[in-house]
Amino acid sequence: MEGIAEHGPTYASYLGGAERIIYTADPELIQYILQKNQKNFGKSRLQTKVLSRFAGKGLLTVEGDYWRQQRRLIQPGFHKEKLSGLVDIMLSVIDSQLDLLEAKFEKQSVINISEEMMEMAFQIVAKSLFSTHTEAQDLKDLSDNITDIQRFVIKQVRQPFKIPWYYLSGQFRQADQTATHTRKILQDFIDLRRQETGEYHDLLDMLLSARYEDTGKGMTDTQLVDESLIFFSAGHETSANALAWTWYLLAQHPEVIHKIKEEITEVLADRPPSFMDLRRLSYTMQVVQESLRLYPPAWIMDRIALADDEFKGLKIPKGTMIFPFIYGVHRLPDYWKNPDDFNPDRFEKNLTKDRSAFSYLPFGGGPRMCIGVNFAYMEMQLVIVQTLRRMSFELVDQEAVIPQPLITLRAAGGIKMKKANKA
Numbered sequence: 408m409e410g411i412a413e414h415g416p417t418y419a420s421y422l423g424g425a426e427r428i429i430y431t432a433d434p435e436l437i438q439y440i441l442q443k444n445q446k447n448f449g450k451s452r453l454q455t456k457v458l459s460r461f462a463g464k465g466l467l468t469v470e471g472d473y474w475r476q477q478r479r480l481i482q483p484g485f486h487k488e489k490l491s492g493l494v495d496i497m498l499s500v501i502d503s504q505l506d507l508l509e510a511k512f513e514k515q516s517v518i519n520i521s522e523e524m525m526e527m528a529f530q531i532v533a534k535s536l537f538s539t540h541t542e543a544q545d546l547k548d549l550s551d552n553i554t555d556i557q558r559f560v561i562k563q564v565r566q567p568f569k570i571p572w573y574y575l576s577g578q579f580r581q582a583d584q585t586a587t588h589t590r591k592i593l594q595d596f597i598d599l600r601r602q603e604t605g606e607y608h609d610l611l612d613m614l615l616s617a618r619y620e621d622t623g624k625g626m627t628d629t630q631l632v633d634e635s636l637i638f639f640s641a642g643h644e645t646s647a648n649a650l651a652w653t654w655y656l657l658a659q660h661p662e663v664i665h666k667i668k669e670e671i672t673e674v675l676a677d678r679p680p681s682f683m684d685l686r687r688l689s690y691t692m693q694v695v696q697e698s699l700r701l702y703p704p705a706w707i708m709d710r711i712a713l714a715d716d717e718f719k720g721l722k723i724p725k726g727t728m729i730f731p732f733i734y735g736v737h738r739l740p741d742y743w744k745n746p747d748d749f750n751p752d753r754f755e756k757n758l759t760k761d762r763s764a765f766s767y768l769p770f771g772g773g774p775r776m777c778i779g780v781n782f783a784y785m786e787m788q789l790v791i792v793q794t795l796r797r798m799s800f801e802l803v804d805q806e807a808v809i810p811q812p813l814i815t816l817r818a819a820g821g822i823k824m825k826k827a828n829k830a
């Protein structure tokens with residue numbers, strides 16, 4: 408944020424005197440890149456090459472006609488109504504994870520909420536995809552493998568000069584083997600499902616039954632594995648970090664917890680939330696939105712200019728790397744009053760109408776906006792509601808919680824918490 412104060416919302420420089428780089432927190436320029444002239448801005452090498460080598464060629468990592476074809480095929484499955492079948496699956500995962508957490512609190516007083524939410528989000532995405540036939544050991548392998556792969560991708564981003572060493576020391580080969588093993592687990596899940604005749608309301612069912620408009624055919628097994636693997640990569644760590652930051656904020660704002668609980672009593676009394684209830688849990692939704700504003704897990708995005716371009720006098724030569732700085736946008740004083748304050752009221756319906764479209768982008772914007780946005784909102788609302796019915800958390804004395812901007816925005820070393828005395 409100091410950079411923005413010093414240079415304004417857009418800052419251009421040359422990397423090593425060669426490649427031009429633009430960092431921008433200007434909502435108008437970001438809208439130009441992601442929406443108005445999006446055809447001229449491709450995804451960077453990080454997503455299309457580095458990530459796709461291990462995470463496969465799914466929606467997040469492909470481009471052009473193939474991306475368009477896949478997005479058209481998969482998008483209907485993520486419409487709100489379609490996701491309603493996932494509420495019961497999510498509720499059952501959340502309740503079992505909370506049982507485990509309660510058991511943990513019997514043995515230890517302090518937990519790392521970042522790790523707990525990582526496990527919660529992993530289980531939610533895993534069971535939402537494969538509601539049946541998920542052996543605990545397979546899921547554990549899947550989770551460990553995906554974490555290993557993500558760590559390796561991060562290493563390459565942070566220390567690109569070591570890439571030759573990673574090749575020579577066999578780390579690439581090892582990561583390739585991990586990716587192959589991961590794909591095999593997913594393939595086994597798909598094979599098992601193909602042998603089933605029952606009706607399922609999970610994402611795998613949606614992927615298996617989706618048909619291309621022109622051919623009337625479904626996806627091949629390779630495509631199914633690619634797309635499900637991408638859901639894990641894109642929808643696990645993001646949601647986990649968002650939830651961890653939400654607990655961090657709530658622990659400092661008991662008055663907000665109080666309001667959520669009032670809403671729970673009013674809307675649900677003692678029953679579990681249904682899909683229709685989610686819309687009525689509007690304050691809880693505002694809390695989610697405000698948390699994603701202050702700590703957007705996708706804190707930065709990346710694009711590359713495919714041809715020379717210009718925006719309001721700013722030259723954007725072909726090959727320029729552009730980084731929309733979402734964290735910065737979300738804290739611009741011109742758009743957000745007292746931007747560093749946690750204030751869910753700013754997302755009240757009547758206050759959001761006049762807000763400029765690209766001043767709030769936790770899920771990106773334009774045609775490549777997150778396909779999982781409704782999934783993530785639903786998951787976060789359900790986790791918050793079900794948890795607060797059973798417990799809430801207090802921060803323990805520790806060194807300051809420092810945001811660590813890796814691929815997603817996480818807290819360095821996690822966030823330590825204990826159970827609040829009065830749940």
Ligand code: HEM
Nearest residue numbers: 466467641642645646649704705770771775777778779783
């Ligand atoms: C709080 C949670 C989440 C956040 C903050 C988030 C954020 C984002 C952002 C910013 C993008 C755009 C990336 C770009 O344009 O470069 C994106 C894309 C994507 N997200 Fe999410 N996401 C979340 C949860 C999920 C979930 C739960 C899923 C799936 C179950 C998911 C699946 C995807 C996919 C497949 C894409 C690529 C879409 C495309 O390019 O067509 N995300 N996400």
